[in-house]
Amino acid sequence: SQQGEEDPQALSIQEGENATMNCSYKTSINNLQWYRQNSGRGLVHLILIRSNEREKHSGRLRVTLDTSKKSSSLLITASRAADTASYFCATDDVYNQGGKLIFGQGTELSVKP
Amino acid sequence: EAQVTQNPRYLITVTGKKLTVTCSQNMNHEYMSWYRQDPGLGLRQIYYSMNVEVTDKGDVPEGYKVSRKEKRNFPLILESPSPNQTSLYFCASSLKQGARYQPQHFGDGTRLSIL
Numbered sequence: 001s002q003q004g005e006e007d008p009q010a011l012s013i014q015e016g017e018n019a020t021m022n023c024s025y026k027t028s029i030n031n032l033q034w035y036r037q038n039s040g041r042g043l044v045h046l047i048l049i050r051s052n053e054r055e056k057h058s059g060r061l062r063v064t065l066d067t068s069k070k071s072s073s074l075l076i077t078a079s080r081a082a083d084t085a086s087y088f089c090a091t092d093d094v095y096n097q098g099g100k101l102i103f104g105q106g107t108e109l110s111v112k113p
Numbered sequence: 114e115a116q117v118t119q120n121p122r123y124l125i126t127v128t129g130k131k132l133t134v135t136c137s138q139n140m141n142h143e144y145m146s147w148y149r150q151d152p153g154l155g156l157r158q159i160y161y162s163m164n165v166e167v168t169d170k171g172d173v174p175e176g177y178k179v180s181r182k183e184k185r186n187f188p189l190i191l192e193s194p195s196p197n198q199t200s201l202y203f204c205a206s207s208l209k210q211g212a213r214y215q216p217q218h219f220g221d222g223t224r225l226s227i228l
Contacts, residue, residue: 042219105155
């Protein structure tokens with residue numbers, strides 16, 4: 001079952017602007033991960049935030065996690081055309097049988113030059 | 114280079130003709146998994162394996178088989194493919210550290226069309 005719900009489904013911005021994507025989930029988690037998928041390619045891991053963390057940074061990426069609201073957001077600052085891709089959140093559920101991730105349906109980001 | 118390799122990348126075939134999609138990883142990962150990706154449905158797990166000779170069903174296992182005879186390989190078998198198995202398939206692997214698993218590494222995908 002798909003636990004993560006992402007919002008918006010699609011986002012179009014100009015180069016240099018910031019892009020914010022949101023993810024909501026339903027159960028208790030060990031961690032939440034964000035992945036990027038370029039058109040026609042496999043998913044690439046971007047960042048992992050643990051359930052006891054509230055914010056994490058990696059380069060131009062900033063992830064927040066609010067476990068009380070069961071939500072996370074991914075912020076990409078100063079976006080570039082190369083950031084055009086689909087972005088997925090995935091949760092590592094505390095009840096799962098080891099290793100399983102539940103993916104959201106993704107946000108399709110388009111960054112126009 | 115650390116990678117997950119899937120073959121073939123593209124395949125068009127007919128209903129009922131058995132096919133195998135191979136997946137190999139060179140990172141000595143314990144965990145391997147197969148997903149299918151369909152528009153509007155996201156990624157859904159088909160089967161997974163926590164180690165050699167240990168496999169289990171994911172969310173959509175019907176019509177698929179897997180095996181894990183060696184740590185590096187995790188083939189996906191469609192014994193009698195049907196048109197509703199037309200999809201984009203991904204293999205992924207991850208390393209176990211303690212009781213948890215690290216983020217997954219994905220292959221580039223296999224686009225299957227079953228006519």
